Amino acid sequence: MTKIESDTEQENTSSNHAKLSRFLWPIIFLALIGSVTYAYLKPTVMTPAQRAISLESQVKCPACEGQSVENSTAAIAVSIKAKIYQDVLKNESDSQILNSLAATYGQDIYLSPHGSSYADLSWIIPTVLIFLIVMFLSGTLLNRKYNFISFVKKKDLQGSESKSKSQHSKKLLYIGFSLVAIGILYFLGLALGLNLPGKRNTGSQFSQTQLLEIANFQASVGDTAGAITTYKEVLTENSSNTEALTEEGWLISQNGTKTHNKNYVALGQALIEKALSYGNDNAQAHLYLGTIYLLDLHQPTLAADQYKIFLSLNPPQNLIAASKPEIIQAFTSLGEPIPSSLR
Amino acid sequence: MDVNIVLGQAGIYLSLIASLIAIGSLVKEIINKRSSKDWAFSQLNKSIKIWMPLILIGVALSVVSMEHALLSHDFRIAYVAQNNAIQTPLLYTIAGLWSALAGSILLWLFILSIYVFLFYIKFRRSNSPVIIYAQLINLIIVIFFLFLVAAPANPFIHTVGAIPADGAGPNPLLQDNPLVAIHPVLLYFGLVGFTIPFSITLGRLFAKQSDVSWQKTTRFWMILPWSCLSLGIIMGAWWSYEVLGWGGFWAWDPVENAALMPWLTATAAMHSGVATEERRILKTWTISLILVTFTLTILGTYLTRSGVVESVHAFSDSNIGIYLLVAIVAIVLVSLFAITFLAPMISEKDKAYLIQGEVSKSAAFVLNNVLFLAIALCVFVGTVYPIIIEHFSKTISIGPPYYDTLTAPFALVLLILIAVAPVLSYSPIKLNALGNKLLYPALAAATVSVLLVLSGFSNAVDIITYSFATMGIVVAVIQLIKNFKRSKGSIIGTFLGRKGGSMIAHIGILILAISIMSAVTLGQRGDLNLYKGQSLKFDNIRFTFLSLSTKNNPQDTVTNAKILINHNGPYDPAITIFPNQTQGIGTPGIYSTPFEDVYITLSELPSGSSSQSIVLGIVVQPFIFWIWTGGFIIFAGGILSLIPTLTKNRVRKKTASKTELTELSKIN
Amino acid sequence: MVTTDNDTTENNGQDRQIRISKQRILLASTILLVILGIIGVLAYSPAATTISTPSPLLGKVAPNIAGNSITNGSYVSLQNYRGKFVILNFFASWCTPCFDESPALITFAYNHRKTNNVAILGIVFSDTSSRASNFLKSVGATWNAINDQSGSIAIKYGVSEPPETFLISPSGIVLAKFIGPVTLAGLNEAIGRYQ
DSSP, rough: OOHHHHHHHHHHHHHHHHHHHHHHHHHHHHHHHHHHHHHHHHHOOHHHHHHHHHTTBBEEEEESSSSSSOOSHHHHHHHHHHHHHHHHHHTHHHHHHHHHHHHHHHHBBOOOOSSSHHHHHHHHHHHHHHHHHHHHHHHHSSSSSSSSSSSSOOOHHTTHHHHHOHHHHHHHHHHHHHHHHHHHHHHHHHEEEEEEETTTOOSSSSSSHHHHHHHHHHTTTTTTHHHHHHHHHHHHHTTTEEEEHHHHHHHHHHHHHHHHHHHHHHHHHHHHHHEEEEETTOOOHHHHOOOOOOIIIIOOOHHHHHHHHHHHHHOOOHHHHHHHHHHHHHHHHTOOOGGGOOO | OOOHHHHHHHHHHHHHHHHHHHHHHHHHHHHHHHHHSOOTTTTTHHHTTTTTHHHHHHHHHHHHHHHHHHHTTTTTBBBHHHHHHSSSSSHHHHGGSSSSSHHHHHHHHHHHHHHHHHHHHHHHTOHHHHHHHHHHHHHHHHHHHHHHHTTTTOOOOOOOOSSSOOOSSOOOOOOSHHHHHHOOOOHHHHHHHTHHHHHHHHHHHHOOOTHHHHHHHHHHHHHHHHHHHHHHHHHHHHHHHHHHSSOOOOOOOOHHHHHHHHHHHHHHHHHHHHHHHSSSHHHHHHHHHHHHHHHHHHHHHHHHHHSSSSSOOOOOSSSSSHHEEEEHHHHHHHHIIIIIHHHHHOOOOOOOGSSSOOOSSSHHHHHHHHHHHHHHHHHHHHHHHHHHHHTTOOOOOOHHHHHHHHHHHHHHHHHHHHHHHHGGGSSSOOHHHHHHHHHHHHHHHHHHHEEEEETTTTOOOHHHHHHHHHHHHHHHHHHHHHHHHHTTTHHHHHHHHHHHHHHHHHHHHHHHHHHHHHHHHHHHHEEEEEEETTTEETTTEEEEEEEEEEOOSSSSSEEEEEEEEETEEOOOEEEOOOOOOOOOOOEEEEEOOSSEEEEEEEOOSOOOOSSSSEEEEEEEEEEEHHHHHHHHHHHHHHHHHOOOOOOOHHHHHHHHHHHHHHHHHHOO | OOOOOOOOTOOOGGGOOOOOOOHHHHHHHHHHHHHHHHHHHHHHOOOOGGGOOOOOOSSSSSHHHHEBBBBTTTEEEGGTTHHHHHHEEEOOOOOHHHHHHHHHHHHHHHHHTTOEEEEEEEEEEOOHHHHHHHHHHHTOOOOOEEETTSSHHHHHHOSSSSEEEEEEEETTTTTEESOOOOHHHHHHHHHHHHH
């Protein structure tokens, strides 16, 4: 008796419910889809440290039992972490960084296997098997004349029913549903960061020259950190921009000199050397490199070599004038004659 | 002669004899009765009445002797000498039983005989042939493990040569944290427990009993092991978090996977089992899942105990691998035979027992099964494939990135399913009706998603997880409120039984999903270079390095730093270096609150003791506390659903669902 | 839970005659074959620890190494060793197997002192220069060693843990890699193959 009462009560509420429902569901869908899409499209900038950690988690620690470099404190893992971080700061691409490790440790340093047919099979096998399971189960489920997974033939159960139009329209509905499902899965894959076609690229609104100007300005007013970030932004677009590489390297090495951190000096040096590897006629780079050798690394011989190349490239006078004392210091400490262009 | 060895061995042989006799009488009975049509076994239980308790007593005797040997540091036993030392604390001395291979098999056997004995007690008055077959299969499995303990993995072997004055002590990783005493036992109660559903199911097939009430019995015997396994896996994760020093809790390590695979298939089986019970559908399918679950537990035992995989959790190389493989072959042959030739005899051929509608409870169970199975399959391939490939002298590593990529899409769909499925009923439901039922939960999800975006979240997967987990929790709470109304305000009726317990377990799983996602995507990692007395900030948390001390013990060297985290502590992360080991073992310091865990480790030993500077590894992760809590809630859900609700409620529910059906047909 | 009394069940399947379809048997036997195949492979699997990938550097030009020797401070470069076989030995003072393998290396160097066609170059792995040079003195080694403070040389050579040793040809090609302590026989065998 109480049963019936509660049922009528439910019916009343459910009719109110239905009105509310018609009004609220579109909003709910909009909110959910909107917020997920917004979050997905919102550009995310990974800091170098975050990028380094994500790379570390993809590499096996060679001295451990199946741990990733990220999770290990073994000596070699610490070294690999440092190398990855430096490579990230040098703006090398993910695949460049990982490939350089695989070149000396072998392909099995990757924790997600790739690079051989054996590795590809490890992805293909589960995918195919899951596909088979889904086909098998959805086939038996959607085509209701099949008894579930017991292999009863269609005709045993079909009886005299003939296919009606509604069944055809239902089939269309299934096709629609599966297309939507595939779409959702694809979107999920993208959201998970898989390399599917259509992957979003974050680009900046400024042109490279504009960015370089901004960076040079930042450097000139003493905003070193800002300048380094802007140079990096240039380099994410074009990793072989020699000007950005040179200037960033110089700023980083200067930073290292100030904070007495040899790693930064070495990193700055590496960046400048990388710039030189794209073209040996970069006078500015040779000048910076010479100064680093002279003042930070105390190797006047190497410094003088760099200065000689610098002078041979007919640099603008203001550049020579700015670094005159260092160049003279390098030559005199070696007892070599001071080149005529300096006098 | 050593009393412990004598009693231990005697216990094993006592059980061996008792189980052989019991098997003999069971087989005799089956042969006698099979020819006649009379399947009443009233006499049988009398004949095994003495032997069943004796099996348990024998095994218990040898477990007690092993524990006694460990507690009395009886180094005349090689196992004790290798896994115990006079200095070993009491807790780890007791845990010594399962800290190495031979002892762990003994514990497995002990738990197995407890389950088998409980099963016997429960059904001692039953005269069903299913029970007879099930008892027989139980006993055969017991015999197999008795054989392992008696021969290849015998823990009661006398020390060769001179008896050492002190033992080697357990593996240093195993005497770091009390969780090591709990989590293996829970795991074994889980994994071993799947033996009973396996034997009931096979018994059912051999006896050709199509009655679905057997399915109910099977599921009942699955819930306890499933709950223990769930909690055991989470406690294992907690142990790795507390001990291994990298701030994570799950590494997709082969040994972790070995426990996860049966959990996944068991979870699938428990869901499809409900559909079988209530609608007689998915019969063969559920049976197959139960058989697969048991096979996977033995496969897991093989993987962890044969030395084929590299893992921090694996037992050392041993010679029991080949016996376990033989066992797997036998299980697979019997299971496949049963599914192929016997299952059709009990499956329903009637049209009434087909899946009805695509938006229905049965369809949701099928989708649930597809997803769980897909995840299990990925884990299986990822675990076994590298071993197979090594055979062709290639090596590949399969690690977290592989599993994350393959399983994450399925896990997300599963999350959406858990938020929708509990409101479905077996009869097809119209979309408006579904819309009405899900209105408030979906409203909650939408609110959460908008709030997250407004507060600056930029990870789409995070937003999907949080919104649908919230929706799932609201759905589960609404179901609980319905239970409450239905049981007329009785708290007992709300939470007990399958309907109550399963919703509690769902809430646990969803809390787990939220907290794992938060820890993984919102965690911060970094290093701080600290001089003594220095205080630096990382992620707005202040770390102060107070002091460093190094203790040279005879067996190891421990370097200990005292660190203040904000104003709490001091916490003392340490590095322990053992001779003959290149790598030190780090012990983390953990500052834990329900909102956030701060996890610190000593990354590098100071070069030269004078310098007094350290590199502190820091991991800051939110909601870690809720991962462990989620584990306990899942366990509680399982246990609650074991306790049956009052029969009155059950009757009322049946009428309720009938009226529901008629109501629906009216709407249609 | 209820104990069931199944004797009276109408569906008691004993008398039912069911034809098992061919598809079903086919599927079952396919699954059986796959599982038996996997188990067969597992049965013959070696233990996990015995397997290591061959170094991808074998047969390639050895990456250059240069730096100051910790033994006498002189500038050392791998290129200056062209024309000789080079035994490149990664070691550390804290590594016990490195201590164990040192007699083999010393004897090997001594055996080739007359032909002067073999040089040993040590690379210090994760250790301080002073401890490493003391280690070399204590075992009686006189060869040059470079401290690889940042671990970059180890990474260039794909080294995981000391001791690891490379044999480099007079033309600068990596000929062999030894993981773990080397033995005199092993070194002789490897160098004999290329002489």
